Amino acid sequence: MNKFCIVIPNYNHTxxxxxxxxxxxxxxxxxxxxDDASNExxxxxxxxxxxxxxxxxxVTHEHNQGKGGAVQSGLHYAxxxxxxxxxxxxxxxQHNLADLAQLLRLSNANPQALVSCCPIYDASVPKHRYLARYLTHVWVWIETLSFEIVDSMCGFRVYPLGACEKLLKEVKLGKRMDFDPEILVRLYWRNVPFIFLPSQVIYPENGLSHFQPLHDNxxxxxxxxxxxxxxLVRSPWLIAHKLKRRYGR
Incomplete structure (x- = not known):
């Protein structure tokens, strides 16, 4: 059985x-x-x-690093x-935490996989955020030459820590809103399997968002x-990997 913990990045969310x-x-x-250097x-x-x-x-940061930096610190500590x-x-x-039980079951059955929720949105989702997320998904499909990563932005996911620790030691990943899609693409490049679970997501009214439209975009x-x-450098392997998955060779 897997040994689980929960990691929550938090900057002034109270x-x-x-x-x-x-x-x-x-x-x-x-x-x-x-605590990503929150206020007093x-x-x-x-x-x-x-x-x-x-x-x-x-776990406390002396200086604000961004959501990605906070998650990386949490994964390393874990x-x-x-x-x-x-x-x-x-x-x-935002997340439907009742789905955590299913995430745990899927991870226990597939310990090498990254298991992530795939959001089902209601009317609360801002339209510009929805379109921006979809654009990122399209880029991720191009970068992996695959549709296997169904959603690359949802922050409700189970990381296999061995693969993540090795990646974080070898590659400097983005520390802000670029982290969520980057770690998925780079883990895919390392042949980590993915499983996605549909899950309801809401955007709370008057919710606090740290997304900076100019800088983060x-x-x-x-x-x-x-x-x-x-x-492009990895395309021969990515194509061969896709054919192997499709035809079992």
Whole structure:
């Protein structure tokens, strides 16, 4: 059986984090929350939460690194603590945490795979965010020459830590909103299998978002430029891999 923990990146998310932790408590799993240099008011909330949730550990950044940097710190810490798999959960309450049980079952049955939710959106999703996500998915399909990565942006996923730790030691990944798609593409390039589970996602009214339209779109555009040329170098292997998966040879 896999040895699981939960990793939550958090930068000043306080409005729903208590409810998120309460929902997660029923799974009785260790939780690593990475405080990405939040303000003092948020730190006070986090400190109080450690008193209510004995399985909660806070890892603190001295300086803000971005969501991707926080997840990377959480994954590295989890690996050092001896966990085999880490479940990334966002701190903003978007995810349907009832699906965690199914994610755990799929991961236990497929321990080498990265298991991720694939969002089913309701009317709360901002249209520009939806279209931007779809554009990223198209780039990821080009960069992998495959449709196997159904969704590349959802932050509700189970990482096989051995493969992730090796990747993070060998490649410098983006530390902000570019992290989520990049780690999937690079793990695909390393022959890590993927499993996707449809899951309802909501955008809470007045929810806090740290997406910076100008800077993050520039980062993501530069990411896809690098990955595109990385795909060209790997294209013979990617084509052979696709044919092998299709014909079993």
């Amino acid at each position: 409005s729903v984090i208590a409810a998120v932790l309460t929902s997660l408590a029923e799974y009785n799993l260790p939780i690593i929350m990475v 008011a948020a730190k006070a909330v986090f400190s109080a939460l450690t008193q209510q949730h004995p399985l909660l550990t806070i 690996y050092q603590q001896g966990y085999s798999h880490a479940i990334q959960v966002d701190a903003d309450g 520039v980062r993501i555009s530069w990411l896809h430029t690098r990955l595109f040329f990385g795909m």
